[in-house]
Amino acid sequence: MKKSKFGTIYLIVIFIVLYLPIFYLLTFSFNAGATMNHFTGFSLVHFQELFSDTRLLIILLQTFLLAFLSALIATAVGVCGTLWISYSKKKLTKNALLAANNVLLVSPDVIIGASFLILFTVAGNLLQGFGLGFVTVLLSHVAFSVPIVVLMVLPQLKKMNESLVFAAQDLGANNWQALTHVILPYLTPGIIAGYFMAFTYSLDDFAVTFFVTGGGFTTLSVEIYSRARQGVSLEVNALSTLVFIFALILVAGYYLISKDDASAKSVRKKRGVSR
Amino acid sequence: MHKMRSLFAVPYALWLLLFVFAPVVLILGYSFMDINGHFTLANYQAFFSSSNYLLLTLNSFWYALLITASTLLLGYPAAYFLTRLKHRDFWLLLVILPTWISLLLKAYAFIGIFGIHGGVNQFLNLFGIPAKQILFTNFSFVFVSAYIELPFMIMPIYNSLVEIDQSLVFASYDLGANKRQTFTKVIWPLSLSGVNSGIQAIFIPSLSLFMLTRLIGGNRVITLGTAIEEHFLITQNWGMGATIGVVLIIVMLLVMSLTRERKGDGSR
Amino acid sequence: MKQPLIEFKNITKTYDNDVNVLEDLSFDIEEGKFYTLLGPSGCGKTTILKMVAGFLQPTSGDILFNGRKINDVPANQREINTVFQDYALFPNMNVFDNIAFGLKIKKVPAKEIAQKVTQALKLVQLPGFEKRGISEMSGGQKQRVALARAIVNEPKVLLLDEPLSALDHKLRLDMQYDLRELQRNLGITFIFVTHDQEEALAMSDEIIILNDGQIVQSGSPVDIYDEPINHYVADFIGASNIVPATMIKDELVEFAGKQFECVDGGMRPNEAVEVVLRPEDLELTTYEHGKLQVQVDAQLFRGVHYEIDCFDKEGNEWIVHSTKKSVPGQWIGLDFSPDNIHVMRLNESEEDFDARLESYEE
Numbered sequence: 001m002k003k004s005k006f007g008t009i010y011l012i013v014i015f016i017v018l019y020l021p022i023f024y025l026l027t028f029s030f031n032a033g034a035t036m037n038h039f040t041g042f043s044l045v046h047f048q049e050l051f052s053d054t055r056l057l058i059i060l061l062q063t064f065l066l067a068f069l070s071a072l073i074a075t076a077v078g079v080c081g082t083l084w085i086s087y088s089k090k091k092l093t094k095n096a097l098l099a100a101n102n103v104l105l106v107s108p109d110v111i112i113g114a115s116f117l118i119l120f121t122v123a124g125n126l127l128q129g130f131g132l133g134f135v136t137v138l139l140s141h142v143a144f145s146v147p148i149v150v151l152m153v154l155p156q157l158k159k160m161n162e163s164l165v166f167a168a169q170d171l172g173a174n175n176w177q178a179l180t181h182v183i184l185p186y187l188t189p190g191i192i193a194g195y196f197m198a199f200t201y202s203l204d205d206f207a208v209t210f211f212v213t214g215g216g217f218t219t220l221s222v223e224i225y226s227r228a229r230q231g232v233s234l235e236v237n238a239l240s241t242l243v244f245i246f247a248l249i250l251v252a253g254y255y256l257i258s259k260d261d262a263s264a265k266s267v268r269k270k271r272g273v274s275r
Numbered sequence: 276m277h278k279m280r281s282l283f284a285v286p287y288a289l290w291l292l293l294f295v296f297a298p299v300v301l302i303l304g305y306s307f308m309d310i311n312g313h314f315t316l317a318n319y320q321a322f323f324s325s326s327n328y329l330l331l332t333l334n335s336f337w338y339a340l341l342i343t344a345s346t347l348l349l350g351y352p353a354a355y356f357l358t359r360l361k362h363r364d365f366w367l368l369l370v371i372l373p374t375w376i377s378l379l380l381k382a383y384a385f386i387g388i389f390g391i392h393g394g395v396n397q398f399l400n401l402f403g404i405p406a407k408q409i410l411f412t413n414f415s416f417v418f419v420s421a422y423i424e425l426p427f428m429i430m431p432i433y434n435s436l437v438e439i440d441q442s443l444v445f446a447s448y449d450l451g452a453n454k455r456q457t458f459t460k461v462i463w464p465l466s467l468s469g470v471n472s473g474i475q476a477i478f479i480p481s482l483s484l485f486m487l488t489r490l491i492g493g494n495r496v497i498t499l500g501t502a503i504e505e506h507f508l509i510t511q512n513w514g515m516g517a518t519i520g521v522v523l524i525i526v527m528l529l530v531m532s533l534t535r536e537r538k539g540d541g542s543r
Numbered sequence: 544m545k546q547p548l549i550e551f552k553n554i555t556k557t558y559d560n561d562v563n564v565l566e567d568l569s570f571d572i573e574e575g576k577f578y579t580l581l582g583p584s585g586c587g588k589t590t591i592l593k594m595v596a597g598f599l600q601p602t603s604g605d606i607l608f609n610g611r612k613i614n615d616v617p618a619n620q621r622e623i624n625t626v627f628q629d630y631a632l633f634p635n636m637n638v639f640d641n642i643a644f645g646l647k648i649k650k651v652p653a654k655e656i657a658q659k660v661t662q663a664l665k666l667v668q669l670p671g672f673e674k675r676g677i678s679e680m681s682g683g684q685k686q687r688v689a690l691a692r693a694i695v696n697e698p699k700v701l702l703l704d705e706p707l708s709a710l711d712h713k714l715r716l717d718m719q720y721d722l723r724e725l726q727r728n729l730g731i732t733f734i735f736v737t738h739d740q741e742e743a744l745a746m747s748d749e750i751i752i753l754n755d756g757q758i759v760q761s762g763s764p765v766d767i768y769d770e771p772i773n774h775y776v777a778d779f780i781g782a783s784n785i786v787p788a789t790m791i792k793d794e795l796v797e798f799a800g801k802q803f804e805c806v807d808g809g810m811r812p813n814e815a816v817e818v819v820l821r822p823e824d825l826e827l828t829t830y831e832h833g834k835l836q837v838q839v840d841a842q843l844f845r846g847v848h849y850e851i852d853c854f855d856k857e858g859n860e861w862i863v864h865s866t867k868k869s870v871p872g873q874w875i876g877l878d879f880s881p882d883n884i885h886v887m888r889l890n891e892s893e894e895d896f897d898a899r900l901e902s903y904e905e
Binding site for chain 2: 004007008010011014015017018019021022024025028035036037038076077078080081083084087088097100103104106107108109110111112113114115116117118119122139142143146175176179200204206207210211220221224225228229231232236239240243244247248250251254255258259
Binding site: 161163164166167168169170171172173174177181182185186188 | 618635692
């Protein structure tokens with residue numbers, strides 16, 4: 001393929017635009033001063049501030065716990081939903097379920113947040129002791145993660161040959177055994193991917209949480225928002241640096257895994273052809 | 276399989292009922308309620324008779340359009356050139372990486388960059404241009420939104436471009452088409468599905484990015500999303516907020532039907 | 544009479560779209576034989592197989608197994624195993640675990656499982672493959688593992704759903720020998736589904752030919768090859784010359800503008816019929832010596848023989864398999880004997896066909 005000089009320059013500019021703000025952000029986390037305007041000297045003082053900020057550390061822990069739990073529940077519900085959708089024989093039912101599944105995926109965050117706020121308030125009027133807080137945030141995160149899990153698992157299930165289930169039954173397995181011995185192991189990559197996606201969606205969410213948190217419970221995004229609204233605090237920059245490193249590790253790991261997977265696949269393909 | 280199917284159905288059906296159907300019904304219902312919980316059409320009346328609300332909708336639409344158009348304009352060539360790189364998977368990952376950082380942190384970065392004493396103004400000062408207020412303007416809202424959404428435009432277009440069979444391009448050259456003709460007649464039509472999903476992924480959220488208008492856009496209500504947030508969380512007029520929400524949903528459905536993949540028109 | 548192993552009694556199967564896939568189908572399967580269900584795709588053969596396996600229930604009619612009705616017995620409780628068309632090996636298990644699957648479900652002791660798996664692998668000529676992953680195997684090897692996975696459960700009946708269709712030609716031929724031998728060694732009933740008449744002829748004790756959800760003809764491979772009941776079977780079972788004819792009287796038939804002696808009879812005088820003459824039964828001879836005069840149109844070299852395409856004066860096409868070469872454009876003669884001519888009545892059912900043969904031959 002011919003290399004176009006213009007293309008290379010264009011991409012360089014795009015990458016600079018993409019990364020300059022991020023590096024601007026990260027650089028000032030090492031600033032000895034207190035503003036994002038003048039770099040007055042290298043210092044780790046803001047990281048020290050960060051690590052001694054127990055409030056922020058607790059919020060960080062809560063955020064991860066929330067992501068862990070909500071992804072877990074969402075994965076279980078999502079896998080059930082996937083099986084239900086794929087076992088629906090009638091095309092109409094199937095399409096209706098798929099459409100309903102996608103409602104929360106395409107809806108803007110504010111709509112989800114606002115309608116969940118109404119829902120939880122109504123529920124709070126009906127049930128005693130039910131109020132905005134950790135439980136409502138958890139339920140919301142589960143709710144918006146379920147369709148993502150379905151979306152990640154469904155292709156895997158579609159890829160699965162129907163005759164695998166027939167084969168299991170043919171060999172004496174009942175429905176439950178076919179599910180646990182054949183279907184779920186087959187779906188595992190999709191399930192893991194779904195859990196992972198649900199986890200990151202939960203970590204990343206701000207808008208929905210902001211609506212349903214009610215002040216009793218805070219996640220990292222909500223905390224960052226309220227701090228950013230008060231102006232620049234280089235502790236946030238330090239936090240960004242840590243987040244960036246965390247993302248970098250995840251992306252690098254993902255890249256290595258997918259590269260491994262791809263090369264394994266191509267080996268398999270070659271073998272398949274030469275049989 | 277019957278018993279098993281109904282067993283799977285229970286949790287998912289519960290989810291559908293509580294978190295898909297109930298919210299839709301509730302937000303529709305609340306849009307017909309006044310502040311005391313009585314049935315009324317006043318919210319819709321207020322919305323469609325007030326130039327404020329109509330202007331707001333138009334504005335929101337216009338900014339979303341600006342954001343989407345600029346990301347498409349910048350993103351398409353980027354996606355196209357990316358597909359021609361040697362380690363294109365790696366470079367795509369570098370496009371994706373910024374999306375893993377919370378948009379709040381990115382918006383926060385621009386508070387520093389666009390600030391009156393921030394990076395951009397310092398840079399302009401070098402050329403003797405006096406410092407200006409960039410932050411808290413509509414421009415900064417559009418710019419930051421486009422910056423945040425750009426990867427979401429590049430990704431789907433890149434994917435649709437990668438899927439194009441190279442032999443189609445060769446066939447086009449073979450049949451006498453030049454580069455331009457090959458692009459307009461083969462590559463562009465085949466990448467339209469990516470463009471459509473890119474537009475969908477950006478236009479709809481752009482209508483509702485209330486946190487950016489608050490952080491960067493200077494606290495003024497200029498999008499439907501901001502208006503909803505304000506009615507629900509600040510003025511507590513849920514009925515009006517729900518009404519704006521319904522309008523936003525309608526706009527969303529409109530955009531989706533315009534950009535949805537058309538089946539059977541030979542474009543695939 | 545011996546009790547058949549499987550009986551289909553007036554089976555009808557209708558899917559959602561109200562089209563009958565099978566219509567009032569009845570047949571018996573005896574123990575220890577190699578059966579082939581032969582027919583084009585969509586003829587209902589796979590539907591029959593799925594009913595025997597228990598993946599589908601008939602809309603009406605009964606399926607009996609050893610005289611017991613099994614319509615509602617689920618697949619996992621039938622002493623029947625299947626080799627699937629695409630093998631359906633579990634990708635998350637290695638060869639051993641795939642083969643051991645059925646035994647583990649039945650809670651067979653681990654020691655016995657190991658023994659049986661080893662033996663099954665030996666039977667399918669893959670000894671020592673226990674630890675192999677499924678993705679590391681060729682199509683032919685997967686085929687054999689699928690076979691081992693089914694027979695290790697010692698089923699009464701083994702169902703094979705076009706198992707050879709994904710293999711290349713040479714491997715397919717090898718597997719035909721191996722399957723036949725395996726069936727003889729195990730002594731169990733095989734029901735083999737295919738659209739390939741060569742496979743059917745090569746392996747079966749009994750062939751059941753299906754079309755549009757109905758049995759057209761059943762019988763031994765030789766019977767079906769020599770005496771196809773109608774145009775459809777004759778055409779499906781192999782390249783034949785099928786020509787319209789008139790039955791003048793018993794043992795005299797007219798086609799291509801001439802009258803020929805034959806060995807068939809039992810029809811109305813001057814009845815319109817069709818005759819079959821197999822390409823390999825026609826012999827090339829000189830124009831004068833031939834019973835039938837034809838002009839050579841084209842010729843292909845097929846390795847073991849030449850395939851010569853000819854036309855007679857009436858425009859009927861004649862395919863001849865000959866080791867002798869011919870010259871396109873030349874007029875030549877074709878020779879054959881009276882018993883090479885097979886006469887078929889139009890629209891004759893299998894029962895009528897059998898009845899006529901009996902009455903005529905008496």
